[in-house]
Amino acid sequence: MPELPEVETVRLGLQPVLENATIERAEVRRKNLRFPFPDQLADRLAGRQVVGLGRRAKYLLADLDDGMVLVMHLGMSGSFRVVSEEEQHLIAEESFHLARGKRPQHDHVVLHLSSGTSILYNDPRRFGFFDLIARVTLAEHPYFAKLGVEPVGNALSADYLAEKFAGKKTPLKSALLDQHIIAGLGNIYVCEALFRSGLDPRRSAGTLVTKTGRPSAKLALLTEEIRATIAEAIAAGGSTLRDHTRADGSLGYFQHRFKAYDREGDACTKEGCGGTIERITQSGRSTFFCASCQK
Structure with missing residues (x-):
């Protein structure tokens, strides 16, 4: 699953294109991903301006000009990509799909911007989701109400x-x-x-x-x-x-x-250690560490 740096990287990539842009038309090509899409999502997005694009934990937050927030989560395999009008014409060509590594049958949501650019959401495993939540109630919503501080910024001390x-x-x-x-x-x-x-x-x-x-x-x-x-x-x-x-x-x-993650059996890179990276399981997750120098 993408972690916070991956989600923030996506936000930074989308921000110059999506922030202050108008969604001319939206396509929602399925009834659901992990959860059902909000009722009439495509109609509710059409004509809306994105006044800000933020992030909370692993959620992307697109503030709209009507006071709603489009909440987006990448799930296990979700990704966004920005395509120009010219690139959209190439989307039917298999060579383009292979080069980009994203097959069109998994493009489940498309935001067509008034600039002519489109933003495609691709999710082969369909564990991501979209939701619309009023900004004034966002902090109290179950997605966010019990979240801790961000690992960036001054709140983490x-x-x-x-x-x-x-x-x-x-x-x-x-x-x-x-x-x-x-x-x-x-x-x-x-x-x-x-x-x-x-x-x-x-x-x-x-x-x-x-x-x-x-x-x-x-x-x-x-x-x-x-x-x-x-x-x-x-x-x-x-x-x-x-x-x-x-x-x-x-x-x-x-x-x-990576110094530890996914390096089981490799020599520890800390000078003078001489240990080896090990893998154990904690709460169903793989943990990689050096037992020689991590105390």
Whole structure:
């Protein structure tokens, strides 16, 4: 599943085209994806201007000029791509499909903009979804009401994590994946941040908090590494795993910088360590770490 850096990369790719644009016509080519589409979605989008394009956790949020927000989630395999009028004429050619890696039968939603450009949503597994929610009720909606802070920006701090981790016997990795604590932080980047911080994913989250409830030096380092890892991944365009691509069809490259994730059996890259990257399973998810230097 695309994680926060991948979703933010898609947002950055769509923003110059979609923000302040008018949706001249929308096509909804199915009755449902993971969930049914909102009633009359195509009609409700037609003629609307997109006044802002944001993100919350792994959700893309397109604010419309009528006070509604088009909420979009990529699911397991969803992706957007921007196509010009000329490219739309090529969509019927198999060579074009193979080059872009997206088959047209999976283009389930198309937004035709007044500029002549179109935005296609492609989702082979159909685990993504679209919804329309009034902006004034968005924060209280079940999608968002219990989400924690973003792993970018000033809200994520060592003090905040100390408050959330105090007394917790939950394994550190599981605590970091709790979306009620940090929204949008996923398996790949938790593994990488823990490796960079030298912290064992199996240790109790509460061990990073002092007896007085203050963040330890290790928790302060972990907080910095989470923010740095996410920022670097966004700058690299995310990690192209299976279906994820940027909105222009190009690939992300952060996977070439993985130090731990998906490197089972490789030598640890930390100078002087000499350990080997291992894989264990925690809460049904693969965890990659070096038992020699992550304590």
